[in-house]
Amino acid sequence: MPRFLYRCPVCCTTSPLCPTAKAADAEGSTHRGQLHAGHHPDGETVGEVNRRGQWYATLGPLAGPRSRLADALIDARDPDGMGRPFWADVAADAILAGGSAAALWVTSTVLTALPGLT
Ligand SMILES: [Zn+2]
Numbered sequence: 001m002p003r004f005l006y007r008c009p010v011c012c013t014t015s016p017l018c019p020t021a022k023a024a025d026a027e028g029s030t031h032r033g034q035l036h037a038g039h040h041p042d043g044e045t046v047g048e049v050n051r052r053g054q055w056y057a058t059l060g061p062l063a064g065p066r067s068r069l070a071d072a073l074i075d076a077r078d079p080d081g082m083g084r085p086f087w088a089d090v091a092a093d094a095i096l097a098g099g100s101a102a103a104l105w106v107t108s109t110v111l112t113a114l115p116g117l118t
Contacts, residue, residue, distance in 0.1 A: 001019065001075055001079045001080060002019065002020065002021075002048055003017050003018070003019070003048060003049050003050070003051070003082075004017070004018045004019070004020060004021050004023065004024035004046065004047065004048050004049070005017065005018065005024060005045075005046070005047065005049050005053075005055075006018070006024045006025070006027040006028040006031065006044070006045070006046050007044065007045040007046075007047075008028075008031055008035075008036075008041055008044050009041060009042070009043040009044060009045075010036070010041040010042075010044075011031075011035060011041075013031070015027035015028070015031070017049075017082075021046060021048070024046045024047075025046055028044060028046055032044075050067045050068070050071050050084075051070075051071050051074065051075075051081070051082050051083055051084045052067075052082075052083065052084060053082070054067070056068065065096075066089075066092050066093070066096060067092075069092040069095060069096065070084055070088040070089050070091070070092035071084065071088075073088045073091050073092060074088040
């Protein structure tokens with residue numbers, strides 16, 4: 001299940017979890033209307049977070065897909081929960097390592113099968 005948050009850097013507050021980006025935008029709109037007279041604070045953010053509450057946009061190019069995969073694995077069993085059990089991280093690592101090894105094997109097999117390269 002996707003999880004979205006609205007963050008106001010002026011108030012240093014974060015909205016409760018929202019199931020959609022539109023709901024997080026609505027949280028932001030309500031916040032702006034009540035506390036900032038409708039003005040948009042510089043640096044406010046709406047984005048998707050993982051089951052640990054980390055913004056996907058701030059995760060690196062390797063940690064982001066790994067986190068999405070681990071979250072997808074645990075979401076299949078507990079779609080509305082937060083937190084991530086250790087087995088989901090281990091399974092995500094195993095899937096990514098297996099996929100990388102398979103891609104390396106296919107690449108090396110194709111390259112060695114090409115005439116003139118060996
Ligand atoms: Zn604010």
